[in-house]
Amino acid sequence: MIRIENLSKTFYDENNNNIEALKNVNLEINEGEIFGIIGLSGAGKSTLIRCINRLEEPTQGKIYIQGEDITVYDKENLRNLRKNIGMIFQHFNLFSQKTVYKNIAFPLELEGLSKDEIEKRVDTLLEYVGLEDKKYAYPSQLSGGQKQRVAIARALANNPKILLSDEGTSALDPKTTKSILDLLRRTRDEFGLTIVLITHQMEVIKDICDRVAIIENGEIIEINTVEELFKNPRTKTAHEFISRIKSDITEEIIEPNESSATIVRLGYTGENAKKPIVSRMVKNFDIEVNILSGDINRLIKTSVGHLILEIQGEDEEINKAINYLISNNVNVEVM
Numbered sequence: 001m002i003r004i005e006n007l008s009k010t011f012y013d014e015n016n017n018n019i020e021a022l023k024n025v026n027l028e029i030n031e032g033e034i035f036g037i038i039g040l041s042g043a044g045k046s047t048l049i050r051c052i053n054r055l056e057e058p059t060q061g062k063i064y065i066q067g068e069d070i071t072v073y074d075k076e077n078l079r080n081l082r083k084n085i086g087m088i089f090q091h092f093n094l095f096s097q098k099t100v101y102k103n104i105a106f107p108l109e110l111e112g113l114s115k116d117e118i119e120k121r122v123d124t125l126l127e128y129v130g131l132e133d134k135k136y137a138y139p140s141q142l143s144g145g146q147k148q149r150v151a152i153a154r155a156l157a158n159n160p161k162i163l164l165s166d167e168g169t170s171a172l173d174p175k176t177t178k179s180i181l182d183l184l185r186r187t188r189d190e191f192g193l194t195i196v197l198i199t200h201q202m203e204v205i206k207d208i209c210d211r212v213a214i215i216e217n218g219e220i221i222e223i224n225t226v227e228e229l230f231k232n233p234r235t236k237t238a239h240e241f242i243s244r245i246k247s248d249i250t251e252e253i254i255e256p257n258e259s260s261a262t263i264v265r266l267g268y269t270g271e272n273a274k275k276p277i278v279s280r281m282v283k284n285f286d287i288e289v290n291i292l293s294g295d296i297n298r299l300i301k302t303s304v305g306h307l308i309l310e311i312q313g314e315d316e317e318i319n320k321a322i323n324y325l326i327s328n329n330v331n332v333e334v335m
């Protein structure tokens with residue numbers, strides 16, 4: 001269905017230094033497969049998935065979709081290609097000024113469908129994702145999970161053959177993540193869609209993927225079935241991803257109070273582990289923080305560790321707080 005051959009992508013930073021985001025990537029993804037690509041932040045996941053619909057131009061290599069080389073496509077061919085490829089994102093990318101209805105109708109309006117056809121199609125999609133009652137709501141009135149359902153409905157509007165998910169569940173709590181993954185699985189089963197999803201969460205791979213590729217520093221270092229990966233990981237990185245899941249089990253014992261709260265995992269290393277960054281964050285922003293779990297002894301002894309926080313507040317304040325952490329060199333994962 002999708003064949004990627006010797007794909008490379010080089011960016012240049014402001015000092016004109018090379019950033020080799022992808023190095024000679026080879027992958028084959030089968031029709032109807034849910035294929036996961038996992039890697040740490042900066043590994044090249046987004047660049048890779050964006051090459052598949054040519055939101056990113058490859059520096060080298062070929063990408064074949066249903067046998068056709070899409071790297072030579074002109075504008076007109078690209079337009080048709082993108083109709084056949086839906087995409088969802090971590091932060092949903094909905095139009096905040098448009099209703100749910102208008103968001104989903106948007107790609108259909110671009111296609112020039114009649115008002116009646118659009119309304120019929122949108123209603124079908126709303127029913128499919130279970131949001132009939134939110135037709136005239138605005139994105140700000142929806143939970144994260146509902147927003148992603150709208151984004152999925154919009155991505156499916158033109159009956160695509162392929163769905164790409166760039167960290168589509170990374171901003172959601174574990175329970176909502178499961179419900180979105182269920183919806184994606186149902187979409188594959190009912191429409192025979194091929195789904196390529198990238199994630200940094202092994203839970204997502206475990207729950208939904210048939211096969212997985214591990215990407216590290218722009219290179220695919222392992223391709224495996226998910227079952228084999230758990231039974232017999234071939235690389236050290238695969239081991240590490242799996243052991244992270246196991247250690248998360250104890251963390252799940254503490255249930256967050258507020259299902260709509262944002263859960264973040266903070267990774268501390270070296271200097272920043274000694275600074276009172278979290279207490280400063282609480283003072284600086286209009287948010288409330290609960291500590292769900294943390295490895296604080298180890299943190300004090302070795303200056304490395306982690307903390308899992310539940311943050312409540314307006315999205316905007318939460319985003320500011322997260323940016324504050326990032327600017328203090330804390331590694332932040334929204335869970």
Ligand SMILES: Nc1ncnc2c1ncn2[C@@H]1O[C@H](COP(=O)(O)OP(=O)(O)O)[C@@H](O)[C@H]1O
Nearest residue numbers: 011012019021040041042043044045046047048
């Ligand atoms: N437009 C860009 N310009 C320069 N560097 C970029 C650009 N996009 C991504 N990169 C770099 O390419 C590498 C891979 O990024 P990305 O694909 O976003 O990783 P991931 O999605 O795995 O976190 C990173 O080093 C990132 O900084």
Ligand SMILES: [Mg+2]
Nearest residue numbers: 045046047167
């Ligand atoms: Mg990314």
